[in-house]
Amino acid sequence: MSSISRTVLIFCSVPTKAYIGRFAGEAVPYSLNSLNGFDWNTKPPWFKTLFVPKQTVEDMQEQLALRSAQELDQIMSFCLEYHVDDELFWTFNWTVTTLPLADGVPGWVARFPPLTFTLLKQYPANDSRCLHPELAGIGVTIVTNIIRSANKLGIACLVALEKISGSISQMAMVDYLGLLMLAANCVRSSNLVQEVLLVLNDARASLIAQSDIFAYIHKHALAITFDRAEEAADECPCDETGTPRKHSSAIHVLELLPVAGELTVVVAHVRIDTPSAVRLHSHIRLQATAEPERGWTECPIIDGIVVQASRGELKIELQYPPPPEMVRIQWKMYMAGSVGGCIPSPLFIIIINR
Numbered sequence: 001m002s003s004i005s006r007t008v009l010i011f012c013s014v015p016t017k018a019y020i021g022r023f024a025g026e027a028v029p030y031s032l033n034s035l036n037g038f039d040w041n042t043k044p045p046w047f048k049t050l051f052v053p054k055q056t057v058e059d060m061q062e063q064l065a066l067r068s069a070q071e072l073d074q075i076m077s078f079c080l081e082y083h084v085d086d087e088l089f090w091t092f093n094w095t096v097t098t099l100p101l102a103d104g105v106p107g108w109v110a111r112f113p114p115l116t117f118t119l120l121k122q123y124p125a126n127d128s129r130c131l132h133p134e135l136a137g138i139g140v141t142i143v144t145n146i147i148r149s150a151n152k153l154g155i156a157c158l159v160a161l162e163k164i165s166g167s168i169s170q171m172a173m174v175d176y177l178g179l180l181m182l183a184a185n186c187v188r189s190s191n192l193v194q195e196v197l198l199v200l201n202d203a204r205a206s207l208i209a210q211s212d213i214f215a216y217i218h219k220h221a222l223a224i225t226f227d228r229a230e231e232a233a234d235e236c237p238c239d240e241t242g243t244p245r246k247h248s249s250a251i252h253v254l255e256l257l258p259v260a261g262e263l264t265v266v267v268a269h270v271r272i273d274t275p276s277a278v279r280l281h282s283h284i285r286l287q288a289t290a291e292p293e294r295g296w297t298e299c300p301i302i303d304g305i306v307v308q309a310s311r312g313e314l315k316i317e318l319q320y321p322p323p324p325e326m327v328r329i330q331w332k333m334y335m336a337g338s339v340g341g342c343i344p345s346p347l348f349i350i351i352i353n354r
Contacts, residue, residue, distance in 0.1 A: 027289035030328045033082045050075065057090050064094045069102060080112055081324045089118055096122050101134055106141045111263065111321055113145035120160060129166035139167045140175045147179065148320040150187045150196055151242045158195055165203035177221055184228040185283055185339065186303045186319035188242035193229045197222060231337035236285050242301060244287060250332035251276050257327060264318040272312040281340035282306045289330040305339055
């Protein structure tokens with residue numbers, strides 16, 4: 001009689017998938033970088049005396065006079081990271097009093113756009129509404145960062161643009177078109193963006209009057225950027241403070257990470273199972289899901305353009321610098337239209353440069 005072998009199979013309970021909710025949970029306030037509890041031993045001995053105790057502008061200037069250009073950059077980087085705004089403006093103002101201007105000045109204006117107004121106060125425009133000769137070489141940078149400051153400073157930006165309208169009229173056409181598009185993409189208040197676009201257009205009145213070709217280009221460029229601003233307002237309506245209203249249309253961002261060596265380029269990771277119309281050349285708005293705990297700043301909102309899109313990952317070119325706490329903040333994203341059809345073709349750029 002042959003033996004029959006029996007094999008007993010025992011199936012253990014092995015989890016094969018995990019359930020992940022649509023959103024990770026409730027919005028968690030983030031903490032702002034603060035000087036409270038900062039380890040001053042990580043800095044040179046002279047560093048702490050600039051900030052603790054709180055200095056007057058005169059006392060700080062006496063100490064700044066002893067510091068090298070490299071040390072001044074170190075001080076401003078620290079101020080920017082820890083929101084020490086008074087000392088940041090004082091240090092920058094000290095930096096720009098020396099002529100010729102340091103090569104790093106345009107970079108600092110780009111890192112913190114409100115510094116533009118310190119520069120304009122130190123070197124005001126002349127009676128012809130043209131930039132001071134010391135600033136003439138960075139005119140595009142100055143106007144760019146005035147526009148970037150519009151959401152926070154409002155009417156002050158309109159006044160600044162009017163005071164340098166003579167320099168705006170002398171800018172190359174390609175630069176001017178870029179400024180128009182920047183305003184349409186980053187100024188969130190519907191009324192304010194219209195005012196900015198009209199001030200920029202009015203500054204070119206003398207050029208528009210030179211020929212029908214210039215008049216045609218300016219007329220249609222203005223119309224295109226008005227359409228772009230109106231599309232953004234329709235897709236992501238904002239109040240007068242620039243805060244999005246349609247919270248139900250937000251897409252939660254899993255992670256927002258910086259790109260090495262890039263000031264205004266970030267990578268956003270999003271869920272692949274979340275319905276979204278965001279794609280290449282989409283205009284998006286990123287908003288923090290919660291305000292900072294024990295903070296004095298408003299909930300950050302940043303506009304951006306998607307420059308690379310793949311499954312679950314977006315590469316975004318921000319229209320202005322992000323806050324230093326970006327990686328600790330929970331973000332939600334709003335669709336604000338597409339800029340794909342607004343990008344000038346190479347042929348058009350060649351024509352307007354002639």
